[in-house]
Amino acid sequence: MAHDEHNGVSRRHALECMIWAGTGLVWTMSGGVPTSALLGTAKAADTGFSFLQISDSHVGFDKPANPNALGTLEEAIAKVGALPAKPAFMIHTGDITHLSKDTQFDDAKQVIGRAGLDVHYVPGEHDIIDENHGKAYLDRYGKGTKGDGWYSFDDHGVHFVGLVNVVDLKGGGMGNLGPEQLAWLADDLKAKSASTPVVLFAHIPLWTIAPDWGWGTEDSAQALQLVSRFGSVTILNGHIHQIMQKVEGNVTFHTARSTAFPQPAPGTAPSPGPKLVPAGELRSVLGITDVVYRVGKEPLAITDSTLAG
Amino acid sequence: MNTLMRVTRRSALRLATTVVLGLACHHSTAMADDPPVAKVSIDNFAFTPATLTVKLGTKVTFVNHDDIPHSIVSVPGKFRSKALDTDQSFEYTFATAGDFDYFCGLHPHMKGKIIVTPE
Numbered sequence: 001m002a003h004d005e006h007n008g009v010s011r012r013h014a015l016e017c018m019i020w021a022g023t024g025l026v027w028t029m030s031g032g033v034p035t036s037a038l039l040g041t042a043k044a045a046d047t048g049f050s051f052l053q054i055s056d057s058h059v060g061f062d063k064p065a066n067p068n069a070l071g072t073l074e075e076a077i078a079k080v081g082a083l084p085a086k087p088a089f090m091i092h093t094g095d096i097t098h099l100s101k102d103t104q105f106d107d108a109k110q111v112i113g114r115a116g117l118d119v120h121y122v123p124g125e126h127d128i129i130d131e132n133h134g135k136a137y138l139d140r141y142g143k144g145t146k147g148d149g150w151y152s153f154d155d156h157g158v159h160f161v162g163l164v165n166v167v168d169l170k171g172g173g174m175g176n177l178g179p180e181q182l183a184w185l186a187d188d189l190k191a192k193s194a195s196t197p198v199v200l201f202a203h204i205p206l207w208t209i210a211p212d213w214g215w216g217t218e219d220s221a222q223a224l225q226l227v228s229r230f231g232s233v234t235i236l237n238g239h240i241h242q243i244m245q246k247v248e249g250n251v252t253f254h255t256a257r258s259t260a261f262p263q264p265a266p267g268t269a270p271s272p273g274p275k276l277v278p279a280g281e282l283r284s285v286l287g288i289t290d291v292v293y294r295v296g297k298e299p300l301a302i303t304d305s306t307l308a309g
Numbered sequence: 310m311n312t313l314m315r316v317t318r319r320s321a322l323r324l325a326t327t328v329v330l331g332l333a334c335h336h337s338t339a340m341a342d343d344p345p346v347a348k349v350s351i352d353n354f355a356f357t358p359a360t361l362t363v364k365l366g367t368k369v370t371f372v373n374h375d376d377i378p379h380s381i382v383s384v385p386g387k388f389r390s391k392a393l394d395t396d397q398s399f400e401y402t403f404a405t406a407g408d409f410d411y412f413c414g415l416h417p418h419m420k421g422k423i424i425v426t427p428e
Contacts, residue, residue: 063376063395099378099394125415129378129392171384171412171420213354214418271354272416274376 049156052080052090052117053201053289055238056258058126059108060098065274066282069098069260073111075307076259076288080115087290088155090117093238093256094124094166094203100136109140123149124203124239125166134167150181152188158293159192161185163202165217175204175217182222189226197232197293197300205237207246207253210266215240227251234291234300240272242285243304254302257287283307344368344402349421351379351393354413356421364428368402380414389414 054076061069080090092112097104112119121141128134128148138149145151145162152161163185165175177185192198200206206223208216217223227233233251241263246253261274262285269275277285287306294301345367350357352374363369373379373393381390381399387409390399403409406427413419 065376099392126378129380129415131391169414169417171382171410171417173417212418214416271375273354 048292048294049088050085050290050292051155052087052115053093053236053254053256053291054080054090054112054259055093055203055256055289056095056124056241056260057092057108057112058095058098058258058260059111060101060104061260061274063274065261065276066286070107070111072283072286072307073108073259074114075283076286077111077115079288079305079307080117083290087117090115090119091160091162091201091236092119092121093201093236094122095126095238095258096121096124096137098126098260100127100130102136105136105140120153120160120162120201122162122164122201122203123166125169128166146184147178147180150184156293157295158197158199159189160199160201161188163200163206163223165202165204165206165220170218173218174208174211174214175202175206175220177202177217177219177223182219182226185223186226189230192230194229195231197234198227198230199234199236199291199300200227201236203237204239205244205253205255206235209240209244209255210272213266213272215266215272224251232299234302236289236291241275245302252299252302254289256289257285257304257306259286259288259307262286346370348372349423351375351413351419354379354416354419356411356413356419359420360422360424362424362426363403364426365403365406367425368400369423370398370400372396372398378415379419381411382414383409383411 057073058069059073066072096108123137127137130136134148142149148164148167150162150164152159163177163181165177168176168178170176204217205215206217206220231250235251235253237255240255241258241261242255242265243257244255262277263272264275284306287304290303292301345364347361347363347367347369349361349369349371351371354375371381371390373395376395378392378394380392383389388401392415393399403423403425406425409423409425411421
């Protein structure tokens with residue numbers, strides 16, 4: 001059996017603990033070597049840091065799939081607050097609101113603020129449908145960003161890039177980064193050494209999952225080419241309201257669950273709209289994502305947990 | 310015996326309804342020319358009918374029946390709706406003939422076409 005080099009629980013022990021605790025759906029993946037980490041046990045102080053990804057809160061949604069999206073967001077944020085190891089910050093990969101209404105942005109901000117963390121946002125297509133075509137989002141979250149809201153920042157030696165791929169969508173197409181943003185990205189990454197871990201986050205997946213449902217980004221290949229020289233790349237997306245993961249060389253792709261409602265897996269339903277599940281099951285298909293960076297360990301460890309745990 | 314009577318009553322009701330509707334249709338045709346109207350339904354992330362042919366001057370109503378908002382964006386930008394929540398609609402009167410492609414601004418893989426015939 002492979003010897004676990006990481007400072008922490010061995011894989012066998014972690015699996016035993018998970019069975020005992022009945023957590024079920026908590027698992028971790030990183031690079032080519034599966035590692036297990038119980039949520040919140042990362043010793044961030046001496047080995048690195050952790051941050052949260054939440055996505056698709058759709059504040060204002062009130063249809064049968066979840067009559068109270070604001071309520072389940074509250075539960076998700078309470079869960080964040082209860083984590084034993086406090087994350088350094090949170091990333092929200094978009095569709096903060098359902099209809100870009102001021103009250104929805106305000107409610108989301110108020111609830112998410114209860115976590116007491118800095119939050120880095122990127123918009124989803126539901127966040128830019130106000131009468132002023134995206135001004136509502138930029139008024140709130142555009143400070144320090146370029147173009148339609150893209151930006152980058154560094155934390156603990158990791159380079160984070162927030163990308164916007166929900167603007168200027170073309171008929172029949174999927175997500176779109178656009179030439180201006182790609183030129184900016186090239187310039188932004190230019191001076192970074194290949195050993196800098198890079199995290200890209202954007203609403204629509206940056207790899208093609210289901211083109212018939214628009215689950216992909218038309219010009220993501222150019223972005224992926226720009227990060228191909230880096231030793232560790234993690235791409236965090238939302239939009240599809242379910243977890244999908246892929247590893248390609250040094251690049252780990254991950255999509256998060258929604259905190260509002262699930263959507264069907266590709267090919268299992270006529271359309272990607274909200275999926276109705278029995279009320280007792282709803283919380284098991286909504287969730288948050290904890291990402292741990294251990295200094296010196298290149299792939300980031302990603303742990304998804306549901307609101308039912 | 311009872312069944313026969315019920316059927317008869319039902320048939321009579323149906324006949325009466327048809328007559329009333331027939332009179333109503335005849336009545337509306339006799340009124341001043343209302344602009345022609347047509348409808349496109351949005352269900353399950355699809356425009357139905359996907360291609361709609363209408364006469365010049367038709368007012369087309371797009372109605373969203375999904376639990377998710379959609380919008381109508383024409384190519385090139387002749388018309389554009391705001392985001393339509395469930396049961397909201399957008400109306401557009403086609404004053405020129407031609408082919409009008411459109412798609413959903415939130416979900417661009419959803420496409421449709423209105424063909425406007427001259428007359």
